[in-house]
Each structure stands twice: as structure tokens, then as C-alpha cells.
Amino acid sequence: MINRIDGFGSTKMLTILSVLALVIVGGSLFGYRSWYNSSHFVSTDNAKVVADLVQVGSLNAGRILRMEVDLGSPVTEGQLIAIVDIPAVISKSDTTNTAKLGFRDVQDQFVEVLAPRSGVVAARWAKAGDTVPAGQPIITLMDAREVWVVANIDEGKIHKVRLGQLVDVRVDTLGRTVSGTVATISPVTAATFSLLPSQNSSSNFNKVSQLVPVKVIFSEANLQLIPGSSVGVKIRIR
Numbered sequence: 001m002i003n004r005i006d007g008f009g010s011t012k013m014l015t016i017l018s019v020l021a022l023v024i025v026g027g028s029l030f031g032y033r034s035w036y037n038s039s040h041f042v043s044t045d046n047a048k049v050v051a052d053l054v055q056v057g058s059l060n061a062g063r064i065l066r067m068e069v070d071l072g073s074p075v076t077e078g079q080l081i082a083i084v085d086i087p088a089v090i091s092k093s094d095t096t097n098t099a100k101l102g103f104r105d106v107q108d109q110f111v112e113v114l115a116p117r118s119g120v121v122a123a124r125w126a127k128a129g130d131t132v133p134a135g136q137p138i139i140t141l142m143d144a145r146e147v148w149v150v151a152n153i154d155e156g157k158i159h160k161v162r163l164g165q166l167v168d169v170r171v172d173t174l175g176r177t178v179s180g181t182v183a184t185i186s187p188v189t190a191a192t193f194s195l196l197p198s199q200n201s202s203s204n205f206n207k208v209s210q211l212v213p214v215k216v217i218f219s220e221a222n223l224q225l226i227p228g229s230s231v232g233v234k235i236r237i238r
Helices: 001-040
Strands: 042-055 062-067 082-083 089-094 099-102 110-112 119-124 137-154 166-171 176-185 195-197 205-207 211-218 230-236
Touching: 042 119, 082 137, 137 166, 137 230, 166 211, 211 230
Parallel strands: none
Antiparallel strands: 042 137, 042 230, 062 082, 082 110, 089 099, 119 137, 137 211, 166 176, 166 230, 176 211, 195 205
């Protein structure tokens, strides 16, 4: 009976020691990994893909007679975007000397809006029949070939970031990690520095940690990326 109890106690003790060993090893590996990542990388998930956007509108106020493109349409530089009918003086008051404007629908009053560059229509702000003032965007063009990442880095870590450092960008839409480099570091934070009053005293203030935008350019060309999508960024500092 005593031997059985001793055997059970030994087994229990071995189990406890094994669990403790696993906890120690696991904790050690976690601690080493945390130390390695913090000493070799500056990481953030507060980052997104950004594209070069161009607002395209008419230099003249008028009524959109025809739209030639729609949301998602690919366009080439110089392609016709829309035709705008420019209002003309129809009549003039003899008493007030004010002019009455209207649309004559004559060829001389039509103005073509052309794409200033190649790209994809990312947004359409007007349709045929709408009247638009001069300079108001009709569409927004996006050049999918000119994309980069804006990563917001905590101000306490920005001193570790340098131009030209290698970057690993995890892109979920591609299902893989893409390499890049730090291109620019903003001289200002993403938001104006502010001090929030403490809840318990009007004389105490809590400093709010700010974020510094860092531009990361991709090493690969012609990536099928979705502007506005979130990415994970790991900047190699060692």
C-alpha cells in the first residue's frame, strides 16, 4: 500500500515538474522573442496603403452633358472624361442691365474634360445633367502604379527609425509579406500635440502620446494593392 502511494506521489511530482519546465521554457522563449523584436524592429499595425489621387474637373462652370467614364473605369492620359455645356447670355434686362444665362446646346459652348494622366476612376462626384461650378471635381483618378504605405509610429520609438531602413510589410490582400524601405519621416505628428485635463483635478494634465507618419515605398513594382487597406509594418532597426 505504501509503495503504491509513493509511486502515485512520484508520478504526480514528475507531472508538476514537467508542467513547470514547460512554463519556464515557454516564458523564456516568449521573453526572448519579445526582446528580439523590440531590439531589432519597430512595428505597428496602424498603417495603410495610400495611392496618388488626382481630382479632375472642368475649368468652366456648366452642365454636364455627357459622362464617358464610371467608377472603376481605367482611363489613359488625354482620354475624354466628360462634356460640359457652358452657359451663355440668352437675354439682358434693359432696366437692370443684368444678364440672363442659359444653355443654348450649341457646339461652340461644349467643353471637353480630359484625363490629365492615366489611372483608374476611384470616385465619381457628378453625373450627366448635374451643374457644376468651375474647378469642382467630377471624378477622382487613382494611379494604381504609384502606391506606398503610411505607417504611424509612436513618438517614443521614432528616434530608432532612419531613412533607407528595410521594412517588412504584411499585406493581407496579397497573403504575403512584401519588402520596402523607409522613404520619408514626417517632421510633424499625425495630430496636433494636445494635453488632456485629468478627470480628478483641473490642475493636472496627462500627456497624450502622438504618432509620427512614416512613408514606406515598396521594392517590388506592379503590386495589385488596394489603396486604403490596412497592413502590418516591421521596420528593421538592426
